[in-house]
Amino acid sequence: MREWFDKLEKPLMIYAYQIVHDRAEAQDLVQEAFLRFSRQKDEILEPKAWLYKTLRNLAISFLRKNNRLQRTVDEDQLDFLDSMNRQVESNLITDLEKNEAISRVKHSISLLPNESAEIIRLKFDQQKSYAEISKATGLSLSNVGYKLHHIIKDIAHELESEGFFK
């Protein structure tokens, strides 16, 4: 319990703040997530994924209670209707989950060290090759590949463990 708290207190606080944009609310949400974790920790196989998933659900519930999420959904729905010309409601839910996944990935990237975050940015934002990234960062070609693969694998496993890939 203590180990997971020391390890995930800061990332979870940042993640909650990135969702609700309120520091006090983020603290309360993280506290509630750890309280629930303390009550169910014997049944939890992957504590990190469980804590992230629980915290995300708590944050969404909080936004819904405060009519902040509904407005966003409505706006997204209007945009979607305008752009896609009528789609089913299930697709709205899928898009919502997709947004959650994107938010989760952005959170993971924000937690990366500057060097790793720069490699990700060069690769996915600027569409640089390994060689170009190697040249830009001064890292060896193999080292760039190794770092990139590890970052992507970690994010993929986090998303998978948190249920984004059903």
Add this chain to the structure above:
Amino acid sequence: MSADSNIGEEEIIAFLMDELDEDKKLMVQKALENDPRLQKQERMLADSLRLIEKSCKESIPKIAEEDWSLSESQKEKIFSKGDPELDESDNEINDHSTEGKQSRNLLFWVPLGVAACAFLIVMVSEPNKQKQIESAAIINDKTEETKDVIQGKEDLILNEDIELNQMLQNKAQEGVNLALAKRTTTEVLAMNEELKKVPSLADTFALNDSPPSPKMSLNSKVQELASLVDPKNGIKKKQNREEENLSLNLKSMPPQVDVEPEPQSLAMAKSKQKEGNSSPFALNSRMEAEGSSIFESEPRILSSAEKTSKLNVTSDPIPVPTNASSIPLVAENNQSLQKENGYDLIDRSKSVYLFTPKAKALGKVKIVNRIDQNLELLRLLETRLGKSTLLSGEDYQLRFTSDDEPVIILVGNLKRKEQEEDERDPENLNDLSSYFFEIKEAWELDEKEIRKPYNLNSPE
């Protein structure tokens, strides 16, 4: 990673990002077609890459350098709630939460205990401060010295014990005050008693044999001085030296003793004026005679030193007594006092009580007649409360009490007066029986209820 083709996640990621050469790309492509597990991995990684790519096209939030942690109360709540469900593998966590509980208990109980102690100290110390103020007002010189000593020691005491020590000090001072007040009162009463008391010959001898003490009267000093004076030779030579000794002795006496004996010596001197100036009391008489003007001009009570100094400046020689022996003169003086006070004390007594030889109270009596040592008395309340008439007997006691007078006890024979029926006057005396009481012994009770022989002489 596939066992057959040695293709794993890293190769799939490189394949998806188009970072493989053509040979490896074909090999991965071929493996993905044949292996559903690799296909699943490929889908997961492809979705992740798409999410990452989409995320990177949006702004990545920057994390401010802030304290991204929960408050202490929230942490405390988390770990306190988690305690009951912690298993043995989380001993470290369990220990931590126990410490949190203990610290929380201390945070609650320690301030509460301190506050309670402070309240008790304030409650206890408030009345003591009042007593301290009151006692400080009545402190005399000796108690002030004691207080100084105690206060000097008090500086060494810890602040925590100041209140308690102050309380003890106040109690000690009160005790000292009481003791001093009691002793002073006793001494004053003893002085008064001594003035009223008619000393017997035995008392006089006892007084002369006893060593000089602060309670020794000025009269005794004068007698001692007079006894040392040669009536015919060298009186003037010794006079100054003896007066010096007297002044020294008087100076060494406490002030309260210096003041008190003076009236006694004057009274005794007055009583001796009838005897003439040939006795040593002529010294007192002369002192009184010569000092009368001084006392008139200075009505305040003079200290012994002042009196002695006035005595020393007197130029007139002291008259030489013809007989230097003072003891018979004192006896004569006592006798003269007894003649004045002997039976008068009994006659002045307001209440008289009759007691059996075994000191059993028989009630109040009334002295109706006295002839020498024979008293005729009526036993009051004889007919009440089932009191019966008494038979004759020996060693009955009569106790005479009066205000500011010592208790006089007369021991003697009680005899019922035989009366005829016609002699009785029931209207006035309620038909009481008359008794005769023949005095055999006389005693006096001092303040400590100790009997002293009372020299009871027949009045003239």
